[in-house]
Amino acid sequence: GNSDFPSNFVTVSKWNKKRLTYAVLNQNKQLKGRTNSIMAQAFRYWAAVSGLSFRRVGRKSKRDMDIRFAPKDHGDGFPFDGPGGVLAHAFFPQDGRIHFDADERWTDKSNSGINLKIVAVHEFGHALGLDHTSDIRAVMYPFYQGYNPKFRLGTDDIKGIQSLY
Ligand code: TQI
Ligand code: CA
Ligand code: ZN
Ligand code: ZN
Numbered sequence: 001g002n003s004d005f006p007s008n009f010v011t012v013s014k015w016n017k018k019r020l021t022y023a024v025l026n027q028n029k030q031l032k033g034r035t036n037s038i039m040a041q042a043f044r045y046w047a048a049v050s051g052l053s054f055r056r057v058g059r060k061s062k063r064d065m066d067i068r069f070a071p072k073d074h075g076d077g078f079p080f081d082g083p084g085g086v087l088a089h090a091f092f093p094q095d096g097r098i099h100f101d102a103d104e105r106w107t108d109k110s111n112s113g114i115n116l117k118i119v120a121v122h123e124f125g126h127a128l129g130l131d132h133t134s135d136i137r138a139v140m141y142p143f144y145q146g147y148n149p150k151f152r153l154g155t156d157d158i159k160g161i162q163s164l165y
Contacts, residue, residue: 013092013093013094013129014093014094014128014129014164014165015052015064015093015094015128015129015165016094018051018052018053018165019052019053019055020052020053020054020055020064020065021054021055021056021057021061021062021063021064021065022039022043022054022055022056022057022063022064022065022066022067022096022098023056023057023058023059023061023063023065023066023067024036024039024056024067024068025059025066025067025068026068026069027069028069028100028102028106028116029102030105030106030107030113031106031107031108031116034108035116036056038108038116038117038120039056039067039120040054040056041117042117042120042121042124043124045121045139045152045153046121046124046125046128046153046161049153049157049158049161049162050161050162050164050165051165052128052161052165063096064094064096065096065097065098065127066096066097066098067098067099067100068097068098068099068100069099069100069101069102070099070100070101070102071101071102071103072103074099076097076099078099080099080101080102080103081101082101082103083103083104083105084104086101087100087101087104087114087119087144088100088101088119088120088122088123089123089126090123090124090126090127091126091127092126092127092129093127093128093129095127096127098120098123098124098127100116100119100120100123107147109147109149110147111146111147114144115146115147117151118139118144118145118147118148118151119144121139121151121153122139122140125139125140125157125160125161128161128164128165129164130157130160130161130164133156133157133160135154135155135156137154137155137156138153138154138155138156138157138160139151139153139154139157140154140156140157140160141154
């Protein structure tokens with residue numbers, strides 16, 4: 001195809017502002033105090049290549065996005081399924097809900113378990129309006145590729161977010 005055109009299937013839904021806020025409603029038990037920092041790192045990938053900025057606010061503040069770890073049926077009609085299978089899901093803009101399956105073994109900088117940062121980058125892509133891509137080098141490619149210390153966004157991800165914002 002035309003390599004100047006992102007193969008991301010970009011949806012019509014997007015945020016109508018560049019400065020977005022989010023709250024982390026609970027922490028992952030295994031990653032304790034690292035959850036907030038991992039989420040901030042994951043947002044930084046998108047901020048670095050778009051005009052967007054992301055600021056964490058407290059759970060009592062008004063905000064655009066909510067991040068939460070929840071198991072099984074958690075009240076939105078899309079129950080998680082225990083260890084394995086579905087890892088996380090995010091609603092498209094301007095909903096703002098981003099949920100991680102609390103029953104996964106979330107890890108940071110480890111070859112075992114599921115890397116929270118990479119899954120978060122993928123889910124934030126959805127929460128910003130990106131759909132899946134067929135480009136295997138992109139984080140929006142719908143297969144988990146495992147922990148990679150040199151992880152970065154693909155060209156397709158960058159073109160996708162830049163075509164939206
Ligand atoms: N969760 C799916 C996902 O985020 C949820 C989903 C299925 C979905 N079909 C969709 C979301 C269509 C938007 C549009 O893709 S998941 C991966 C990856 C998942 C999968 O748990 O399967 C990642 C979450 F890419 F590795 F397969 C994160 Cl990174
Ligand atoms: Ca699961
Ligand atoms: Zn949910
Ligand atoms: Zn996805």
